[in-house]
Amino acid sequence: MISQQLLGWYSLNKRILPWRETKDPYKIWISEIMLQQTQVATVIPYYEKWMKSFPNIEALAQADYNHVLKHWEGLGYYSRCRNIHATAKSLNGKLPETFNELIKLPGIGEYTAKTILAIAYNKQEVGVDTNLERVGFRLLGLKKKSKFNNNRVKKYLENIQDKAKPGDFNQALMDLGSSLCQAKAVDCMPCPITAGCKASTNDDPLKYPEMKKNKPSPTVNVAVCIIIYKSKLLLMQRPKDKMLGGLWEFPGGKIKKGETKEDAVIREVFEETRLNINNPKYLGEVKHQYSHFKVKISLFQHNIKDISNLKIKEKYLWTTIKGLDNLALPKANHKMLDIFKKNK
Numbered sequence: 542m543i544s545q546q547l548l549g550w551y552s553l554n555k556r557i558l559p560w561r562e563t564k565d566p567y568k569i570w571i572s573e574i575m576l577q578q579t580q581v582a583t584v585i586p587y588y589e590k591w592m593k594s595f596p597n598i599e600a601l602a603q604a605d606y607n608h609v610l611k612h613w614e615g616l617g618y619y620s621r622c623r624n625i626h627a628t629a630k631s632l633n634g635k636l637p638e639t640f641n642e643l644i645k646l647p648g649i650g651e652y653t654a655k656t657i658l659a660i661a662y663n664k665q666e667v668g669v670d671t672n673l674e675r676v677g678f679r680l681l682g683l684k685k686k687s688k689f690n691n692n693r694v695k696k697y698l699e700n701i702q703d704k705a706k707p708g709d710f711n712q713a714l715m716d717l718g719s720s721l722c723q724a725k726a727v728d729c730m731p732c733p734i735t736a737g738c739k740a741s742t743n744d745d746p747l748k749y750p751e752m753k754k755n756k757p758s759p760t761v762n763v764a765v766c767i768i769i770y771k772s773k774l775l776l777m778q779r780p781k782d783k784m785l786g787g788l789w790e791f792p793g794g795k796i797k798k799g800e801t802k803e804d805a806v807i808r809e810v811f812e813e814t815r816l817n818i819n820n821p822k823y824l825g826e827v828k829h830q831y832s833h834f835k836v837k838i839s840l841f842q843h844n845i846k847d848i849s850n851l852k853i854k855e856k857y858l859w860t861t862i863k864g865l866d867n868l869a870l871p872k873a874n875h876k877m878l879d880i881f882k883k884n885k
């Protein structure tokens with residue numbers, strides 16, 4: 542009953558999204574990974590560009606990783622991109638069709654595996670992401686987040702799932718959770734499943750489930766230098782297994798307690814490159830927010846004449862500003878480039 546009402550509503554209200562025009566498991570997989578922690582509107586242009594360059598698993602597997610990473614630049618959580626590429630290389634051009642095989646692939650967890658199976662292969666699986674979980678908690682009138690209650694919600698959604706249209710059922714709940722039944726806003730009047738929803742008959746549906754209070758994120762102070770040698774800029778590649786793995790950045794690092802930003806940038810550049818920069822020119826400040834912390838970056842520039850001491854553990858290169866178009870940089874480094882260009 543709930544499922545029929547939900548599917549009726551979905552047929553009239555579903556969002557038109559590029560990955561909904563296909564049942565291609567590869568395309569469903571890429572869209573689902575891109576959508577993790579990321580808004581639909583942000584994902585659409587990334588998805589479209591990606592599919593033009595890598596229309597299938599073979600094309601992706603054969604592509605150079607730097608080229609693949611450039612397509613992910615700005616989407617964040619770069620391990621997702623690394624895992625996608627590693628998975629594409631490990632497959633023979635086709636995603637497996639069973640949960641046990643999918644779950645073994647890098648970057649594919651329970652939610653993604655079940656969602657691919659439901660949407661692309663029409664298997665009776667429910668991929669429970671935060672949207673589906675929230676709707677389930679509200680339907681059952683559960684407040685407390687716990688392993689036990691999470692499992693109750695999963696089982697409940699599996700029970701009410703439309704067995705003939707598992708993909709539509711998943712997507713209908715996704716759409717309901719991102720429209721009428723959001724975390725901080727509900728609209729129960731036009732909701733197709735009000736009659737079966739315990740939270741809607743109680744005091745305030747927004748209290749289901751109880752939300753954790755976010756801790757304020759700390760600020761990290763950093764000093765960075767754009768080093769220029771013969772009109773080229775020095776960039777270093779971040780280790781692939783670290784945060785922002787594989788992206789290219791300017792040298793720099795954390796300002797220690799009691800250290801001035803000038804002292805910090807001279808020390809950091811020396812530690813990372815063995816280059817001595819005296820009197821770097823201060824260009825300005827960049828602020829950037831990551832998921833769990835903020836950075837305040839003091840940006841410097843230094844035109845260097847002698848690079849005979851240059852020694853860098855990580856991969857590095859010298860590039861013109863035009864050459865940066867082929868490299869994937871963290872968003873904060875793009876902000877730094879904007880300041881640098883204004884100061885030129």
Ligand code: SF4
Pocket residue numbers: 676679680721722727728729732733734735738739740741746
């Ligand atoms: S009735 Fe209200 S609380 Fe319940 S699922 Fe619909 S929008 Fe959410």
